[in-house]
Amino acid sequence: MKIEFRNVSFHYPGDANVLNDVSFVIESDQMTSIIGPNGSGKSTIAKLIMGLIEPNSGHIYIDDVLLNKDSINDIRHKMGIIFQNPDNQFVGVTVLDDIAFGLENRNIPRKEMLELIQYYSKLVKMENFLESNPENLSGGQKQRVAIAGVLAMNPETIIFDEATSMLDPIGVKEINETMKMLKKTAKKTIISITHNIEEVLYSEKIIVINNGIIIYSGTPKEVLSNVKLLETAKLDTIDTIKLINKLDNVDEETKELLWELTFKM
Numbered sequence: 163m164k165i166e167f168r169n170v171s172f173h174y175p176g177d178a179n180v181l182n183d184v185s186f187v188i189e190s191d192q193m194t195s196i197i198g199p200n201g202s203g204k205s206t207i208a209k210l211i212m213g214l215i216e217p218n219s220g221h222i223y224i225d226d227v228l229l230n231k232d233s234i235n236d237i238r239h240k241m242g243i244i245f246q247n248p249d250n251q252f253v254g255v256t257v258l259d260d261i262a263f264g265l266e267n268r269n270i271p272r273k274e275m276l277e278l279i280q281y282y283s284k285l286v287k288m289e290n291f292l293e294s295n296p297e298n299l300s301g302g303q304k305q306r307v308a309i310a311g312v313l314a315m316n317p318e319t320i321i322f323d324e325a326t327s328m329l330d331p332i333g334v335k336e337i338n339e340t341m342k343m344l345k346k347t348a349k350k351t352i353i354s355i356t357h358n359i360e361e362v363l364y365s366e367k368i369i370v371i372n373n374g375i376i377i378y379s380g381t382p383k384e385v386l387s388n389v390k391l392l393e394t395a396k397l398d399t400i401d402t403i404k405l406i407n408k409l410d411n412v413d414e415e416t417k418e419l420l421w422e423l424t425f426k427m
């Protein structure tokens with residue numbers, strides 16, 4: 163699913179602009195990360211894509227169709243979102259019920275539904291927890307169940323809205339592995355909103371936002387080798403990248419090799 167913002171501005175009622183004349187393209191079947199400090203407007207972009215709020219000016223096109231009241235229902239069916247708080251995503255008494263919820267709403271026959279639940283719970287490595295009470299799962303496991311529930315609906319686009327920010331390091335790793343697996347195996351458009359720099363390493367494109375303005379957009383290498391940009395956007399960076407950026411005495415070929423190793427999936 164191709165998502166295009168053309169000169170989008172947005173403000174919450176009574177407030178100043180949260181997004182200022184924002185334009186970008188998210189290409190179909192790619193992974194795009196949106197990064198920037200807290201309060202820069204990232205989640206507002208997610209809400210606009212989902213059609214939960216409308217731009218005050220400018221336009222959003224989904225697969226070249228203008229997002230408006232007439233098109234939103236069709237488009238929303240093709241999208242899924244994983245939110246920040248794993249505890250707010252559960253509706254079922256068991257993991258199975260939970261993954262089943264969306265499918266039941268779509269009147270999928272029971273046999274087919276159980277097959278889909280088996281398939282997607284296995285994909286996120288939660289097939290042995292189907293009868294478990296979601297309350298007893300770790301944060302990372304809860305998020306993986308939420309991902310299975312979204313995948314079972316077969317969306318074209320999945321938005322991860324700070325999906326790892328409340329998880330412990332093991333949970334973050336589990337979700338990162340799941341995202342990588344999705345990128346490799348599923349033909350999906352993935353949007354990752356994050357301030358975890360490790361999550362952006364394997365995206366095709368990174369959009370950097372600060373104070374409601376897109377300050378840069380490029381490949382992980384372009385963004386992460388731009389020390390000034392990272393400082394402006396108050397983004398921390400991982401040690402390997404800090405190191406590569408500091409290597410003055412190393413020839414370009416070795417530097418290139420180090421970058422390749424860093425981005426190797």
Ligand code: ADP
Pocket residue numbers: 174175177180198199200201202203204205206207
């Ligand atoms: P980010 O996701 O980058 O942290 P947000 O898009 O959540 O940023 O928020 C951008 C700005 O909009 C912040 O200043 C935030 O306080 C404000 N904001 C977010 N949601 C609302 C809301 N529902 N009503 C009023 N202001 C909001």
